[in-house]
Amino acid sequence: MAGRSHDVTLYTTTLYNFPKFPLVFYSSYAILFFMRVFVYWNLHKKCWSVRCVKTGKVIFHKQSLMVRNAEFVVSQAGRLRVLRKRRKNVHAGIRGELIEDNNVELNRKVRYNPYLFSSFMIQDSPIYQAEYVRLCSTREVFA
Secondary structure: OOOOOOOOEEEEEEOOOOOEEEEEEEOOEEEEOOOEEEEEEEOOOOEEEEEEOOOOOEEEEEOOEEEEEEEEEEOHHHHHHHHHHOOOOOOEEEEEEEEOOOOOOOOOEEEOOOOOOOOOEEOOEEOOEEEEEEEOOOOOEEO
Protein backbone atom coordinates (compact mmCIF):
# COMPACT_ATOMS: atom_id res chain seq x y z
CA MET A 1 0.00 0.00 0.00
CA ALA A 2 1.45 3.36 -1.00
CA GLY A 3 1.70 6.27 1.43
CA ARG A 4 2.15 6.03 5.16
CA SER A 5 1.84 2.75 6.93
CA HIS A 6 -1.38 1.84 8.69
CA ASP A 7 -0.10 0.21 11.87
CA VAL A 8 -2.75 -1.00 14.25
CA THR A 9 -1.66 -1.72 17.80
CA LEU A 10 -3.66 -4.05 20.05
CA TYR A 11 -3.92 -3.40 23.79
CA THR A 12 -6.05 -4.85 26.54
CA THR A 13 -7.43 -2.53 29.17
CA THR A 14 -10.15 -2.26 31.79
CA LEU A 15 -12.98 0.18 31.11
CA TYR A 16 -15.60 1.37 33.62
CA ASN A 17 -15.76 -1.78 35.78
CA PHE A 18 -16.10 -3.99 32.70
CA PRO A 19 -13.81 -6.97 32.36
CA LYS A 20 -10.76 -6.58 30.16
CA PHE A 21 -11.69 -5.57 26.62
CA PRO A 22 -9.24 -5.44 23.72
CA LEU A 23 -8.69 -1.94 22.38
CA VAL A 24 -7.10 -1.03 19.07
CA PHE A 25 -5.22 2.24 18.89
CA TYR A 26 -5.07 3.53 15.35
CA SER A 27 -3.74 7.02 14.76
CA SER A 28 -5.71 9.09 17.26
CA TYR A 29 -8.65 6.69 17.49
CA ALA A 30 -9.26 4.09 20.18
CA ILE A 31 -11.49 1.37 18.74
CA LEU A 32 -13.18 -1.02 21.09
CA PHE A 33 -13.54 -4.52 19.73
CA PHE A 34 -17.18 -5.58 19.44
CA MET A 35 -18.06 -2.06 18.29
CA ARG A 36 -20.64 -1.98 15.47
CA VAL A 37 -18.97 -1.26 12.14
CA PHE A 38 -19.79 -1.18 8.43
CA VAL A 39 -17.03 -2.70 6.28
CA TYR A 40 -16.60 -2.31 2.52
CA TRP A 41 -13.85 -2.80 -0.06
CA ASN A 42 -12.11 0.47 -0.88
CA LEU A 43 -11.37 0.50 -4.62
CA HIS A 44 -8.77 3.27 -4.37
CA LYS A 45 -6.76 1.98 -1.39
CA LYS A 46 -7.19 -1.72 -2.30
CA CYS A 47 -8.09 -2.66 1.29
CA TRP A 48 -11.11 -2.83 3.60
CA SER A 49 -12.50 0.44 4.96
CA VAL A 50 -14.04 0.20 8.43
CA ARG A 51 -16.72 2.78 9.21
CA CYS A 52 -18.22 3.27 12.68
CA VAL A 53 -21.99 2.71 12.55
CA LYS A 54 -22.58 5.22 15.35
CA THR A 55 -20.64 8.17 13.87
CA GLY A 56 -20.65 7.24 10.17
CA LYS A 57 -16.92 8.03 9.92
CA VAL A 58 -14.22 5.76 8.51
CA ILE A 59 -12.04 4.89 11.48
CA PHE A 60 -9.33 2.84 9.78
CA HIS A 61 -8.33 0.70 6.80
CA LYS A 62 -7.10 -2.86 7.10
CA GLN A 63 -5.99 -5.63 4.74
CA SER A 64 -7.95 -8.37 6.53
CA LEU A 65 -10.32 -8.54 9.47
CA MET A 66 -13.16 -10.46 11.05
CA VAL A 67 -16.74 -9.49 11.91
CA ARG A 68 -19.23 -11.22 14.22
CA ASN A 69 -23.07 -11.15 13.97
CA ALA A 70 -22.75 -9.93 10.40
CA GLU A 71 -25.49 -8.55 8.18
CA PHE A 72 -24.91 -8.29 4.43
CA VAL A 73 -26.33 -4.91 3.42
CA VAL A 74 -27.12 -3.66 -0.09
CA SER A 75 -28.70 -0.26 -0.69
CA GLN A 76 -31.08 -0.89 -3.57
CA ALA A 77 -31.07 2.82 -4.49
CA GLY A 78 -27.28 2.74 -4.67
CA ARG A 79 -27.36 -0.45 -6.73
CA LEU A 80 -29.83 1.11 -9.19
CA ARG A 81 -27.52 4.14 -9.47
CA VAL A 82 -24.64 1.78 -10.37
CA LEU A 83 -26.79 0.09 -13.01
CA ARG A 84 -27.94 3.43 -14.44
CA LYS A 85 -24.55 5.20 -14.48
CA ARG A 86 -22.39 2.08 -15.02
CA ARG A 87 -20.02 3.44 -12.35
CA LYS A 88 -19.24 1.86 -8.97
CA ASN A 89 -20.07 3.54 -5.66
CA VAL A 90 -20.22 2.45 -2.02
CA HIS A 91 -23.67 0.91 -1.71
CA ALA A 92 -22.98 -2.55 -0.26
CA GLY A 93 -21.03 -3.91 2.65
CA ILE A 94 -21.08 -5.90 5.85
CA ARG A 95 -22.42 -4.56 9.13
CA GLY A 96 -21.42 -6.28 12.36
CA GLU A 97 -19.17 -6.32 15.42
CA LEU A 98 -15.42 -6.01 14.90
CA ILE A 99 -13.54 -8.90 16.55
CA GLU A 100 -10.07 -10.39 16.67
CA ASP A 101 -9.47 -13.17 14.17
CA ASN A 102 -10.36 -16.31 16.14
CA ASN A 103 -9.41 -18.96 13.55
CA VAL A 104 -13.00 -20.15 13.05
CA GLU A 105 -13.16 -22.38 9.98
CA LEU A 106 -15.13 -20.46 7.34
CA ASN A 107 -15.34 -22.12 3.94
CA ARG A 108 -18.42 -20.62 2.24
CA LYS A 109 -17.27 -17.96 -0.22
CA VAL A 110 -19.53 -14.91 -0.39
CA ARG A 111 -19.71 -12.74 -3.49
CA TYR A 112 -21.56 -9.68 -4.73
CA ASN A 113 -21.83 -8.21 -8.21
CA PRO A 114 -24.36 -5.39 -8.63
CA TYR A 115 -24.72 -6.16 -12.34
CA LEU A 116 -25.76 -9.78 -11.67
CA PHE A 117 -27.31 -9.91 -8.18
CA SER A 118 -29.41 -7.70 -5.91
CA SER A 119 -27.87 -9.22 -2.75
CA PHE A 120 -24.77 -11.00 -1.54
CA MET A 121 -24.63 -14.61 -2.71
CA ILE A 122 -23.22 -17.98 -1.65
CA GLN A 123 -23.19 -20.10 -4.80
CA ASP A 124 -26.73 -19.54 -6.15
CA SER A 125 -28.55 -18.55 -2.98
CA PRO A 126 -28.70 -15.14 -1.28
CA ILE A 127 -27.16 -14.60 2.15
CA TYR A 128 -28.34 -11.89 4.53
CA GLN A 129 -26.71 -12.82 7.85
CA ALA A 130 -23.84 -14.88 9.22
CA GLU A 131 -22.45 -15.54 12.68
CA TYR A 132 -18.84 -14.91 11.59
CA VAL A 133 -17.36 -13.35 8.44
CA ARG A 134 -13.69 -13.19 7.46
CA LEU A 135 -12.65 -10.46 5.03
CA CYS A 136 -9.31 -11.30 3.37
CA SER A 137 -6.67 -9.11 1.77
CA THR A 138 -7.38 -10.78 -1.58
CA ARG A 139 -10.88 -9.15 -1.52
CA GLU A 140 -12.46 -12.52 -0.73
CA VAL A 141 -15.18 -12.86 1.89
CA PHE A 142 -15.93 -16.10 3.74
CA ALA A 143 -18.88 -16.90 5.99
